[in-house]
């Protein structure tokens with residue numbers, strides 16, 4: 001196994017021996033890794049390797065059977081997604097989740113609203129009653145808050161340029177798949193997170209859309225955002241990541257610098273390995289192979 005290189009800078013996320021079992025299956029098997037502040041770390045591995053499950057464990061959507069998820073030194077394993085969002089952890093989903101009947105702007109405002117709810121100390125965190133109370137007691141303040149949130153949401157949408165700005169008032173269901181994925185990222189950004197977890201943000205995107213996404217992630221990184229990225233397109237991973245973590249069958253099989261990991265025999269075996277062929281694991285070996293080697297990836301873009 002490639003040894004993980006030492007991180008420079010301070011650690012924002014420290015994952016220690018995290019394990020998740022589903023019946024007989026160990027989806028995530030005692031995984032260790034850390035992410036320094038402002039760094040982009042990628043998680044790669046064949047389909048079924050445990051990447052999305054790992055994201056669920058890091059964002060409060062699922063609870064590890066064992067291990068710790070340390071955010072700024074504190075174990076946050078098992079706390080709710082809302083509380084984790086309030087602590088600055090935002091995510092997107094592999095299959096994209098937007099509210100189809102809401103406009104692009106309203107989808108993004110939902111992210112902004114959740115931030116406000118949790119940021120306001122002294123007020124009940126959830127519940128319609130607190131909303132009503134606030135509306136009665138502080139209408140002027142509330143209006144100003146709403147305006148600020150809207151301006152913030154619009155500024156975030158503007159980051160996506162002509163892709164989203166002209167469609168701000170359209171229902172999300174009317175958008176292209178790529179644009180719906182952009183809306184989801186915009187909503188996550190409206191939480192003003194410290195750390196953003198992106199689960200296959202370019203899945204289903206063509207080459208130019210993928211290049212745009214690469215540029216956006218690079219910009220977010222240069223803004224200082226800490227990013228954890230699940231991605232199959234290896235050229236993207238190589239260009240963005242300080243470190244790469246490779247999972248296979250729930251286990252960390254390699255971790256380290258992108259170039260080192262890419263040439264690791266265990267990683268190549270995981271993508272090319274015969275054990276998956278005809279087996280139960282939902283592995284698309286062709287895609288894995290194509291994307292592991294960027295020299296042939298161009299010919300087979302999804």
Ligand code: ADP
Nearest residue numbers: 022025027045046047048049050051052053054
């Ligand atoms: P990846 O994102 O790397 O493709 P996943 O994390 O989605 O992999 O899945 C890892 C393994 O865990 C797969 O074998 C998958 O079928 C299984 N798995 C994921 N979620 C559940 C669940 N809720 N119940 C049972 N098995 C699950």
Ligand code: MG
Nearest residue numbers: 051052053094
């Ligand atoms: Mg997945």
